Amino acid sequence: MQAAFFGVIAFLSILSAILMVMNRNPVRSALFLVANFALLAVLYLTLAAQFIAAVEIIVYAGAIMVLFLFVLMLLSLGASHALRERGGLQPLVAIILGLIFLASLSAAGAIGTLGPGQATPQWVKNGGTVKAIGTALFDPRLPWLFPFEVTSILLLVAVVGAIVLAKRRV
Amino acid sequence: MSVAHSGSADARRSGQFVGVIFVFIVLLVIAAVIGHLTLPGLAPVWHFLGAHPILNALVKAVVYVSFIALLVLFLIWWERKFAGWLQARLGPKHVGPQGMLQTLADALKLITKEDITPAVADRPLFYLAPFVVFVPTVLTFMVLPLGPHWIAQDLNVALLYVIAISSMTATGIMAAGWGSNNKYSLLGGVRAVAQLLSYEVPMVMAVLSVVTFVGGLSMRHIIDYQAQNGWLILKWPLIPAFLIFLIAALAELNRTPFDLPEAESELVSGFHTEYSGMRFAFFFLAEFANNFFSAGFAVALFFGGYLGPILPGIVWFILKTFVLITLMMWIRWTVPRLRIDQMMGLCWKLLVPLSLVVFILAAAWASR
Amino acid sequence: MLAVPTEYYLALSAILFTIGVIGVLIKRNPIVIFMCIELMLNAVNLTFIAFGRHFAQINGQMYVIFVMAVAAAEVTVGLGIIVAVFRTKDTIDVDEVNLLKF
Numbered sequence: 001m002q003a004a005f006f007g008v009i010a011f012l013s014i015l016s017a018i019l020m021v022m023n024r025n026p027v028r029s030a031l032f033l034v035a036n037f038a039l040l041a042v043l044y045l046t047l048a049a050q051f052i053a054a055v056e057i058i059v060y061a062g063a064i065m066v067l068f069l070f071v072l073m074l075l076s077l078g079a080s081h082a083l084r085e086r087g088g089l090q091p092l093v094a095i096i097l098g099l100i101f102l103a104s105l106s107a108a109g110a111i112g113t114l115g116p117g118q119a120t121p122q123w124v125k126n127g128g129t130v131k132a133i134g135t136a137l138f139d140p141r142l143p144w145l146f147p148f149e150v151t152s153i154l155l156l157v158a159v160v161g162a163i164v165l166a167k168r169r170v
Numbered sequence: 171m172s173v174a175h176s177g178s179a180d181a182r183r184s185g186q187f188v189g190v191i192f193v194f195i196v197l198l199v200i201a202a203v204i205g206h207l208t209l210p211g212l213a214p215v216w217h218f219l220g221a222h223p224i225l226n227a228l229v230k231a232v233v234y235v236s237f238i239a240l241l242v243l244f245l246i247w248w249e250r251k252f253a254g255w256l257q258a259r260l261g262p263k264h265v266g267p268q269g270m271l272q273t274l275a276d277a278l279k280l281i282t283k284e285d286i287t288p289a290v291a292d293r294p295l296f297y298l299a300p301f302v303v304f305v306p307t308v309l310t311f312m313v314l315p316l317g318p319h320w321i322a323q324d325l326n327v328a329l330l331y332v333i334a335i336s337s338m339t340a341t342g343i344m345a346a347g348w349g350s351n352n353k354y355s356l357l358g359g360v361r362a363v364a365q366l367l368s369y370e371v372p373m374v375m376a377v378l379s380v381v382t383f384v385g386g387l388s389m390r391h392i393i394d395y396q397a398q399n400g401w402l403i404l405k406w407p408l409i410p411a412f413l414i415f416l417i418a419a420l421a422e423l424n425r426t427p428f429d430l431p432e433a434e435s436e437l438v439s440g441f442h443t444e445y446s447g448m449r450f451a452f453f454f455l456a457e458f459a460n461n462f463f464s465a466g467f468a469v470a471l472f473f474g475g476y477l478g479p480i481l482p483g484i485v486w487f488i489l490k491t492f493v494l495i496t497l498m499m500w501i502r503w504t505v506p507r508l509r510i511d512q513m514m515g516l517c518w519k520l521l522v523p524l525s526l527v528v529f530i531l532a533a534a535w536a537s538r
Numbered sequence: 539m540l541a542v543p544t545e546y547y548l549a550l551s552a553i554l555f556t557i558g559v560i561g562v563l564i565k566r567n568p569i570v571i572f573m574c575i576e577l578m579l580n581a582v583n584l585t586f587i588a589f590g591r592h593f594a595q596i597n598g599q600m601y602v603i604f605v606m607a608v609a610a611a612e613v614t615v616g617l618g619i620i621v622a623v624f625r626t627k628d629t630i631d632v633d634e635v636n637l638l639k640f
Contacts, residue, residue: 001541002541002542003541003542006542006546010546010550013550013554014550014553014554014557017554017557017558017577018557020557020561020573020574020577021557021560021561021564021565021570021574025292026567026569026570027292027295027348028294028295029570029573030569030573031295031341031345033573033576033577034341036554036577036580037580040580040583040584043547043550043584044584044587046542047547047587047588047590047591048591049587049590049591049599049602050326050327051327051330051599052583052587052599052602052603054327054330054331054333054334055330055334055603055606056580056583056606057334057335057337057338058330058333058334058337059606059609059610060576060580060606060609061337061338061341062334062337062338062340062370063337063367063610064576064609064610064613065341066337066340066341066344066363066367067367067613067614067617068569068572068573068613068617069341069344069348069363070344070360070363070364071569071617071620071621072569073344073347073348073356073359073360074360074621075621075624075630090563090564091564093563094560094563094564095560097559097560097563098556098557098559098560098563099556101556101559102552102553102556105552105555105556106549106552109545109548109549109552114544114545114592117543117544117591117592118592118593118594119591119592119593119594120594123591123594124591127590127591127594127596127599128596128599129326129327130327130330130387132596133596133599133600133603136596136600137600137603144600147604148603148604151604151607151608154607154608154611155607155610155611157611158610158611158612158614158615159614161614161615161618162614162615162617162618164618165615165618165619165621165622166618166621166622168625
């Protein structure tokens with residue numbers, strides 16, 4: 001049952017990713033990517049990461065992809081403006097290179113084995129809750145607190161940078 | 171115009187008022203009866219249906235969708251009636267008692283109308299958009315505690331879930347605005363999404379202020395906290411939090427004074443300009459269902475949800491929610507529309523800093 | 539407990555990452571290239587979470603939080619750059635934007 005569920009979700013996410021790349025219309029590719037992120041959020045739920053699944057929807061599907069769509073619509077880059085895709089051998093070469101990359105990834109993966117999973121039912125129940133994430137994030141004995149604070153500066157810089165870039169006259 | 175004539179109009183209006191209040195009371199009594207029946211009487215039925223997970227989910231889905239549809243029929247009637255009173259007219263009164271069936275007649279008209287698709291529309295997007303807007307709205311009702319035993323699924327991350335699911339609506343609105351291939355729709359869609367994204371920030375901060383008090387994200391947790399410590403609105407840092415939540419909710423719902431995405435005088439009717447018939451009905455349904463959800467969410471967060479003496483929980487919940495919805499309608503029919511730059515300025519220059527201050531205050535107060 | 543082996547998640551992640559790589563190589567619209575990069579980041583997130591559950595560690599989910607924050611910052615600035623390029627050059631085709639090319 002669980003394996004079948006995983007299979008369906010995995011198939012759909014691969015399909016939506018392929019459609020995203022193949023589509024000529026960038027607005028539709030963006031919507032396929034939203035679908036892909038929603039499916040990935042479902043997979044995160046099966047991996048006991050409830051908080052990450054919710055954040056995936058909020059941040060990726062709700063904010064980042066909407067930003068993409070917003071820019072596409074602001075610049076009116078729909079079907080009528082669909083860019084000429086690269087012709088000739090380039091897509092073929094790209095796909096071959098990609099497959100070689102996938103093969104090398106699998107080869108690297110085949111070197112070692114993972115061993116048996118160590119997740120206990122207790123961990124699966126509590127491992128990805130907001131409480132677990134919060135305590136780990138703000139625990140001074142763990143290495144996450146300082147990077148987390150630095151992240152806020154990164155986001156601030158990004159906001160300022162976006163405004164500077166978008167304003168016509170600073 | 172003679173004095174006597176206006177006097178009789180006044181008398182007619184007050185007669186109407188009594189009639190509407192009567193209808194309201196009848197509906198509440200029905201809700202109370204259903205609320206009581208569900209507790210002991212129907213327990214075996216619920217048990218039977220609850221035994222099978224898929225059957226259980228299906229039944230809940232059917233119940234919730236029909237509940238939302240009926241609710242919207244009532245809400246539209248109430249809004250028109252209330253707007254009528256505020257503007258010193260009668261509102262709908264010919265179809266059914268006090269015009270109650272007017273909305274049903276309108277719905278029938280919408281269903282039988284031709285479903286027009288613009289020739290230049292991006293068809294898949296145009297067809298899908300109303301459902302992408304409607305489905306998240308229904309999904310948010312899943313965690314709304316209507317009564318002590320009336321919560322479809324009590325998630326432990328309910329608040330996060332609500333924020334996540336309701337942010338999906340933006341994609342649907344964007345698809346509607348883009349798919350219509352019409353400049354008014356596109357402008358309406360772009361405005362709506364800018365508004366949704368901006369006002370989500372103060373709204374989430376207001377919700378987080380509640381979370382700092384309660385220390386949990388589950389709806390039941392929040393209601394239990396209020397059962398022990400009194401309504402959360404009575405904690406003073408949460409009064410500004412509630413006001414911020416209310417303003418942000420008005421903006422998220424695209425209601426006046428924030429109805430720029432569908433500003434009739436400038437944009438025809440925004441992102442749903444090109445929609446007609448059933449697809450338009452879905453937008454309308456989503457809008458009013460969202461309205462109920464926002465008010466109900468605020469009631470659960472700040473006003474003790476279904477808590478209250480004597481009457482069953484669901485009646486208290488619906489009463490409180492309707493008071494809040496009426497407040498929203500009152501604002502809608504009183505305040506003029508803002509300009510787009512004023513609206514964004516209000517959000518980013520006033521509400522966001524204010525909500526941060528409120529959040530800090532609430533955190534300090536809660537961890538005393 | 540693990541009904542679906544972690545290796546399956548890793549394989550899915552590798553496939554999604556490869557699709558992202560191919561998209562970056564094929565596409566000329568920088569916005570779509572950006573989307574492909576987001577897809578690659580998400581594929582990596584999936585590996586982090588899968589490993590996190592395999593070893594019953596929270597560290598995987600921590601990394602995902604940071605990846606998301608960085609992705610949000612990256613998208614904001616990147617889209618700002620794309621809008622600025624579109625304003626000055628009236629096209630966003632990555633092959634046309636080649637002033638820095640030697």
